[in-house]
Amino acid sequence: MKTNNKKNSLLTIFILIGVFVLVFVLEQILPANAMLFTVLQKGVIYALVAVSMNLLNGFTGLFSLGQAGFMLIGAYCYGIFTIPVLERASVYQYFDGGIIKFALPVPIALILAGLAAAVFAALIGIPVLRLKSDYLAIATLGFAEIIRAIFQWDKLGPVTNGSNLLRKFPSFNDFNITDANGAVIIRMSTLVPFIIVGICVLIIVLLINSSYGRAFKAIRDDEVAAEAMGINLFKHKEMSFVISSFFAGVGGALLAMYQMTIQASAFKSNMTYEILLVVVIGGIGSVTGSCIGSFLFIACSEWWLRGLDSGTFLGINAPVIFRSGFRKVVFAVIIMAIVLFYRKGLMGENEFSAYGIRNFFLRIFNKKKGEAKK
Amino acid sequence: MLKITDLKVNYGGIEAVKSISFEVQEKSIVTLIGANGAGKSTTLRAISGLVKQRSGKIEFLGDDITGKDAHFIVSKGITMVPEGRRIFPDMTVLENLKIGAYLRKDDLTEDIKWVFDLFPRLKERSWQLGGTLSGGEQQMLAVARALMSRPKLMMMDEPSLGLAPLVVRDIFAIIKEINKQGVTILLIEQNANMALHVADVGYVMETGRITMSGPGKELLASPTVKAAYLGS
Numbered sequence: 001m002k003t004n005n006k007k008n009s010l011l012t013i014f015i016l017i018g019v020f021v022l023v024f025v026l027e028q029i030l031p032a033n034a035m036l037f038t039v040l041q042k043g044v045i046y047a048l049v050a051v052s053m054n055l056l057n058g059f060t061g062l063f064s065l066g067q068a069g070f071m072l073i074g075a076y077c078y079g080i081f082t083i084p085v086l087e088r089a090s091v092y093q094y095f096d097g098g099i100i101k102f103a104l105p106v107p108i109a110l111i112l113a114g115l116a117a118a119v120f121a122a123l124i125g126i127p128v129l130r131l132k133s134d135y136l137a138i139a140t141l142g143f144a145e146i147i148r149a150i151f152q153w154d155k156l157g158p159v160t161n162g163s164n165l166l167r168k169f170p171s172f173n174d175f176n177i178t179d180a181n182g183a184v185i186i187r188m189s190t191l192v193p194f195i196i197v198g199i200c201v202l203i204i205v206l207l208i209n210s211s212y213g214r215a216f217k218a219i220r221d222d223e224v225a226a227e228a229m230g231i232n233l234f235k236h237k238e239m240s241f242v243i244s245s246f247f248a249g250v251g252g253a254l255l256a257m258y259q260m261t262i263q264a265s266a267f268k269s270n271m272t273y274e275i276l277l278v279v280v281i282g283g284i285g286s287v288t289g290s291c292i293g294s295f296l297f298i299a300c301s302e303w304w305l306r307g308l309d310s311g312t313f314l315g316i317n318a319p320v321i322f323r324s325g326f327r328k329v330v331f332a333v334i335i336m337a338i339v340l341f342y343r344k345g346l347m348g349e350n351e352f353s354a355y356g357i358r359n360f361f362l363r364i365f366n367k368k369k370g371e372a373k374k
Numbered sequence: 375m376l377k378i379t380d381l382k383v384n385y386g387g388i389e390a391v392k393s394i395s396f397e398v399q400e401k402s403i404v405t406l407i408g409a410n411g412a413g414k415s416t417t418l419r420a421i422s423g424l425v426k427q428r429s430g431k432i433e434f435l436g437d438d439i440t441g442k443d444a445h446f447i448v449s450k451g452i453t454m455v456p457e458g459r460r461i462f463p464d465m466t467v468l469e470n471l472k473i474g475a476y477l478r479k480d481d482l483t484e485d486i487k488w489v490f491d492l493f494p495r496l497k498e499r500s501w502q503l504g505g506t507l508s509g510g511e512q513q514m515l516a517v518a519r520a521l522m523s524r525p526k527l528m529m530m531d532e533p534s535l536g537l538a539p540l541v542v543r544d545i546f547a548i549i550k551e552i553n554k555q556g557v558t559i560l561l562i563e564q565n566a567n568m569a570l571h572v573a574d575v576g577y578v579m580e581t582g583r584i585t586m587s588g589p590g591k592e593l594l595a596s597p598t599v600k601a602a603y604l605g606s
Contacts, residue, residue, distance in 0.1 A: 211472065211476065214465070214469060214472060214473055214476075215473070215476060217462070217464070217465060218462055218465070218473050218476075221462045221463065221464055221465070222460050222462060224424065224456065224460065225456055225460035225461070225462065226473075227424060227444045227445070228422060228424065228444060228448075228453075228454045228456050228460075229448065229473050229474055229476055229519070229523070230444065230445045230447075230448030230449060230453075230476055230477040230523060231445065231473075231476055232443070232445040349464070
């Protein structure tokens with residue numbers, strides 16, 4: 001069993017590297033404005049936030065709806081600290097260039113974004129995590145809304161730019177390697193977010209498989225039994241909440257990079273529900289489920305179903321039904337179908353692993369051989 | 375080893391335990407018997423820190439552990455096998471055992487071997503999910519899981535609940551074996567006959583009070599206990 005695990009993780013690493021290489025190659029050969037990259041970039045960001053939400057909802061059993069709030073903190077923290085000094089006057093035009101007169105490098109700002117979200121989580125976790133199930137969801141949802149209002153507050157303008165946009169901070173396109181004239185030599189604008197998210201998800205997976213992860217699952221399964229085993233309920237809940245928020249914060253910063261502008265009003269509870277949808281469709285308690293779910297969700301909502309709004313879809317012309325908004329109707333039907341036929345999400349609580357794929361093909365192969373014999 | 379003085383516990387306005395005092399000697403088996411609602415489980419939950427007492431004192435090995443948190447009490451060496459087993463159904467048998475040793479940071483190989491020797495059935499099923507075990511096996515897993523924290527005192531809340539008589543006999547044989555290996559046991563039971571047979575000391579609880587006490591064999595012979603709990 002142990003050697004199997006080793007083989008399995010080795011194969012998984014190979015698959016991951018394969019994905020990175022594929023993304024890199026695609027980026028060099030396809031036009032930069034291809035829809036595929038929009039989907040890949042937004043999808044990978046949603047994957048990170050969905051996995052972080054899954055750590056909390058799926059593995060620790062804490063039903064929290066504060067994800068958008070923590071993403072907002074992360075996004076703002078990233079934006080505030082990375083806008084180049086020379087651009088600050090134009091961004092903070094109503095607030096005399098803001099009070100922060102320096103800019104941090106992107107990696108440090110990303111970590112800072114996560115830390116800021118984590119600190120907020122630690123503070124609100126103390127009162128909120130004593131609540132159970134639905135009450136916890138309501139409290140965290142309320143927190144996210146309050147945060148959104150506070151960040152738009154005029155008095156905080158010198159830091160947050162009030163209800164105005166934050167912009168001109170480094171975005172994904174700044175990861176491209178350019179020559180002296182500014183012409184792009186090597187495109188990295190999709191690969192880099194993939195690598196960042198890859199590292200973050202890897203950390204979460206390692207955490208889930210550690211003894212802390214086991215304690216989280218024990219709390220999810222049976223709080224009283226977990227407490228009787230000597231697990232400090234509050235400490236572990238708080239830990240899971242803070243870590244989940246850290247990665248939501250990083251995800252928020254990445255989303256800011258993707259969108260190139262930050263506005264607090266974009267981080268509505270709608271965003272949390274989208275992520276919750278991804279988690280549920282992917283499978284509560286499955287990391288790979290969340291990743292697959294987020295790419296499917298983003299691809300459907302941004303790309304594949306777009307035609308339903310514009311008059312033609314898959315070569316069918318039906319301008320009468322295919323109006324703007326019809327996409328959402330079809331999308332809702334698809335989601336209902338998934339929930340009906342995959343009660344526990346696409347992956348359930350299982351993980352998508354190299355070993356699993358191999359077994360899947362072996363089964364099909366053996367079945368065919370069996371049939372041939374008959 | 376464990377000394378309870380004048381313990382009172384309230385449950386939402388209802389006095390579940392109305393001032394009880396008793397003692398558990400080291401390396402012994404002590405049993406609390408009584409009908410439903412007598413306050414046995416509440417007493418246990420108060421000792422393990424899952425509910426807070428209203429007044430009274432709980433001492434363990436000379437230290438006052440009254441009102442301490444559950445994880446502190448486990449780290450002190452008191453562990454509980456909860457009522458209704460409460461194993462983790464979505465984890466494998468081995469993972470369940472590892473959770474039992476959660477507060478320990480040292481090597482577990484030897485303890486896992488020890489509990490597998492006590493419960494060979496669990497060894498065969500170590501990769502199975504806890505929820506797929508039979509009731510008796512789940513009870514064994516619950517006991518094994520509690521033993522993984524290397525307790526000095528193991529408290530068991532109705533280990534015979536919902537099990538076939540033959541399985542109950544196995545479980546009690548194992549309780550005796552564990553006790554022989556040096557673990558003190560506080561046992562709560564409705565199955566008074568079984569419990570008193572293995573116990574060195576027994577206490578009878580009725581509506582939140584201890585009404586009788588004495589060596590197990592004596593209580594078995596007592597006419598009141600016979601009439602109330604043994605049905606003869």
